[in-house]
Amino acid sequence: MLKRSTLLREMGITLLSITLAFGIGAFIIWAAGFSVSAVFINLWKGAFGGKLAIGQTLTKATPIIFTSLSFLIAFRCGLFNIGAEGQMYIGAMVAAVVGAHLHLPIVLHVVACLAAGGLAGAFWGWIPGYLKAQRGVNEFVSTMMLSYVAIGFSDYLVAPRGPLHDDKYWANQTVRIAATAALPRILKPTQVSMALAVAIFFALLVWYYLFRTPAGYELRSVGLSPPAAEYGGIRIKRKLILALSLAGLLAGLAGSGEVLGTHFRFIGRFSPGYGWDGIAGGLIARAHPIGAIFAALLMGALRAGGMQVQRSGAAPGDIAAVLQGLVIFFIIAPTLVRTLIRWRRR
Amino acid sequence: MKRWVAVVIAALVLVPLVASVGVAQAPKIGLILATGGLGDRSFNDQSFKGADDAAAVIAAQYGVTVEDVLDYVEPADIAEYEGFQLQFADSGEYAIIVCIGFDQAAPLEIVAPQYPDQKFVIVDMVVIGDNVASVVTNDWEEAFLCGVVAGMMTETNVVGFEGGMEIPLIIGFMNGYTQGAQWANPDVDVLVRYVGEWANPTLGAELAREMYNAGADIIYGAAGKSHLGVFAAAEENDGWYALGTDVDQAATAPEHADVIIASGLKRVDLAVESEIMKMVNGTWAAGIFSYGILTDFGFGTGIAVGNLDVNQYITKSESEVEVPCEVILKLIEAANGIADGTIVIEP
Incomplete structure (x- = not known):
């Protein structure tokens, strides 16, 4: 566990980074000829100004909690899971199929969808894990490339003439899931659903696993020092495969939550980049599962605020995206630099 | 102390309340564009123009600026549609919310019933509801007229069609185009390609090149921003030409006026503007409103071709391509045939 002084210092660095990002963002907004105050007011309004705004933030934060967990559980084992985006698509697709075409009673159906989506994601994480452990294939490359495979495959499935295309609406999406498979919405009229509760539950679960069980301790010790772990009798290869499979499972749940709670169907290219946000979220959280909840809230707030900036006409959506990018960059940059330096020294 | 706080709270609540009652507010328009986005110089830009024109009228009436009246995203x-629809509807600021594009139907069916007092308009798809006006167009009519031009002007007897996605809406365009071409020229062959995306001009150009190389000399694009790539590809060789969609694209994409022979017209701007003005005048009603030559409105589709306004269906274009007189005469025959029912198009 972090010492209290370290914790405070880390929080201080994070806050400083956020301030710096907003400062530079303000300069860019000003230079582009938009009102800085209007953009920031709307960013705030869109993220926290009222029930709908908070709903938007929570809706966007929900999948990012999962993908942040996905990134950090692999990170704790010394692996970079860049492929959460694809694992999420696979999970979402399988959850949508189980949700629409299986007939089960309420609750059981939701559990079945989550399990199927999670396992599908886990399989998509197991492949690079196996390749890494048995053949030494760099997981950086394999997870990312498998992402493109997953997204492209899902595109094919829901495109017109694809086997899962919904003919009724013409759009690239599957049919609606059964009512028994839907996660109830908890903050109507917003899109926030029980998926949020599931996400927080899993954050606690991951925390318990990593810090309170021997298996989690072993997984972390592989990340801290592989030779020492091996000397201590831990079978490293199995841990590597397990870590990436768990990462895939969590990302798969992110997609399942989107299908079961937010959209009630699989929509082609539904993600604005939640998988990538998870990398940022995991790093902002300093790879701590509880921190991931708050990191995801920040990312979700930025996304929700960006929508309001666009709607109010304070600035085009692109400007909001620039701001999001800056915040992520400034928060991650120090962590990333530190991590890379540590890895080079090794 | 307590009383002081109460006074402040009362003031905070009452002042905006009184202020909002005192001034007659200009009705605001919310516009949610399709994923092709602005800059497609076709469907989205045209929809925006309709909303913008209406906003200008409202703004002049109330002495405010257009920006005060029209908000758009x-x-x-x-996947973003439902969030935006909720944001607009829940803010309660908008007298009317206009949703552009067929793919907004699924989320709107969820959102509209939650806000029964909010007026919605959806373009290109039907959503049933007491607070939704659905605006649809006989797209196959404009496509048929474009097919007539292609059938008569092709020298290779092979023409092309590039659609955005293989969905009933675009298949309607394709069928109208094919029937128009074969009505004017029974020997013509039609090549068909679908981009699969609405905002990918690079892929649009790639598919167009392939059709040109396979012998097509005129390609009709109905793919949003993607078929801007058809125009770019047509520039690459003499004798390669293109047809535009929904607006006179020789005017909206003037750099390609030398290859765009003509453009189908879909007056989605008029449709959007009329829905908004109905709201302003208090005559707005839910229901299905179908535009086209063969509908109650009798207008809404047509073609921009040549340099003369012939009638309400055949209007002049900024195109620099010479169009022979007999093509125009054939178009008049076609438009009249559609209007009086002697030409039946299978969409």
């Missing part, structure tokens, strides 16, 4: 993908 460009969703990047279909």
